[in-house]
Amino acid sequence: MNDPTQIRSVAQELSDLEVAILLCRAAHGHCRIDTARDNISDVAKELALICSNTFNLSYNILDCSADTTFDEFCVELLPSIARRRSQSTKVAPELPIVDVVIATNFNYVDERIQLQALELMRSKKLVAQDGIYVAPERFVFLPLVATASSDAQPKLNRHLNDHLIISHYHDTEDGYVYLEDANGWISDDQISASSVVRKSDIPIPREHPLVDQAAVEKLEEAANAVIVNADLIRYHQDIVVFLRLSRAVAGGISSRSNILFMKLSKFLAALHGIDFLTPSIVALAAKKVFRHRIVVATTEDDRSLQYGSDPAVVAQILAHANPDTILESVLALEAPL
Numbered sequence: 415m416n417d418p419t420q421i422r423s424v425a426q427e428l429s430d431l432e433v434a435i436l437l438c439r440a441a442h443g444h445c446r447i448d449t450a451r452d453n454i455s456d457v458a459k460e461l462a463l464i465c466s467n468t469f470n471l472s473y474n475i476l477d478c479s480a481d482t483t484f485d486e487f488c489v490e491l492l493p494s495i496a497r498r499r500s501q502s503t504k505v506a507p508e509l510p511i512v513d514v515v516i517a518t519n520f521n522y523v524d525e526r527i528q529l530q531a532l533e534l535m536r537s538k539k540l541v542a543q544d545g546i547y548v549a550p551e552r553f554v555f556l557p558l559v560a561t562a563s564s565d566a567q568p569k570l571n572r573h574l575n576d577h578l579i580i581s582h583y584h585d586t587e588d589g590y591v592y593l594e595d596a597n598g599w600i601s602d603d604q605i606s607a608s609s610v611v612r613k614s615d616i617p618i619p620r621e622h623p624l625v626d627q628a629a630v631e632k633l634e635e636a637a638n639a640v641i642v643n644a645d646l647i648r649y650h651q652d653i654v655v656f657l658r659l660s661r662a663v664a665g666g667i668s669s670r671s672n673i674l675f676m677k678l679s680k681f682l683a684a685l686h687g688i689d690f691l692t693p694s695i696v697a698l699a700a701k702k703v704f705r706h707r708i709v710v711a712t713t714e715d716d717r718s719l720q721y722g723s724d725p726a727v728v729a730q731i732l733a734h735a736n737p738d739t740i741l742e743s744v745l746a747l748e749a750p751l
């Protein structure tokens with residue numbers, strides 16, 4: 415039997431980035447991590463340390479750019495010890511890849527590579543010239559992109575973006591569990607990715623929970639047992655409908671997002687140690703599920719212009735619209751109870 419309070423007490427000790435990875439592992443999903451441009455490499459290092467220390471997982475950091483080729487992308491999926499391969503076999507070999515891929519600046523890679531990454535997330539397989547790349551059962555792909563909350567969405571393929579269950583904005587003020595503990599603020603330029611690997615072998619001085627496979631499975635089990643009453647189903651649907659009808663939203667509220675919204679709500683309830691949904695858990699899920707999906711409307715999108723609205727007025731209304739403000743306004747609507 416599950417002890418739900420145990421899950422909650424573990425969750426309370428985790429940082430936001432750790433919770434994001436835990437949710438991905440348990441829900442068989444993937445997460446977009448957003449942060450400020452100057453902080454992107456520190457966040458990548460922190461994610462790497464979380465993988466090895468908190469979750470005992472293998473990982474690679476992929477530094478992506480517009481020049482990244484498909485072959486480079488594939489090789490970087492492999493654990494470093496497996497990079498030199500014998501060419502003797504004629505049959506395409508199966509190439510097991512790492513547990514977690516942290517893809518920095520993934521929004522810059524060629525659309526075709528983005529679609530290959532989507533294929534890998536979907537099927538856990540990628541067919542390349544040198545073999546079939548096979549991802550583990552709970553493979554996690556983390557596109558790490560630079561955004562500011564007022565910015566437009568980063569350029570990710572629409573289907574890939576929709577496939578990601580959640581996104582998380584890492585504010586520098588939230589800090590870093592491992593980078594700070596290891597040796598204070600680490601500056602971007604000095605520390606190479608390889609030194610992160612070495613550092614992760616040094617035991618972290620503070621007490622920090624190890625979230626093993628059993629804990630991940632427990633969370634999944636608990637989430638599947640969460641009960642949703644009729645009021646909360648309606649609240650869910652209201653949020654989706656209000657988002658779709660919002661004049662500031664030009665798109666992105668897909669049917670897939672609707673399903674993931676319910677799924678994530680249950681996982682968040684389980685993470686809070688309860689087996690039912692509450693309005694506040696649903697609201698939290700909405701922020702995590704829809705933030706990266708919302709396509710913010712431009713003045714030209716506004717239907718009311720066809721009926722004689724003043725473009726300047728419409729522009730003023732939409733000027734402050736971004737995914738965060740849109741979600742705030744929708745969630746400010748009355749919740750049940």
Ligand SMILES: *[C@@H]1O[C@H](CO)[C@@H](O)[C@H](O)[C@H]1NC(C)=O
Binds near residue numbers: 453599
């Ligand atoms: C994050 O970026 C800001 C500038 O945007 C900078 O002031 C801050 O020092 C950076 N934080 C870290 C940990 O590098």
Ligand SMILES: *[C@@H]1O[C@H](CO)[C@@H](O)[C@H](O)[C@H]1NC(C)=O
Binds near residue numbers: 470624626
């Ligand atoms: C970490 O994982 C490896 C296998 O991937 C396993 O042998 C080892 O016991 C694990 N360590 C802990 C602390 O669970």
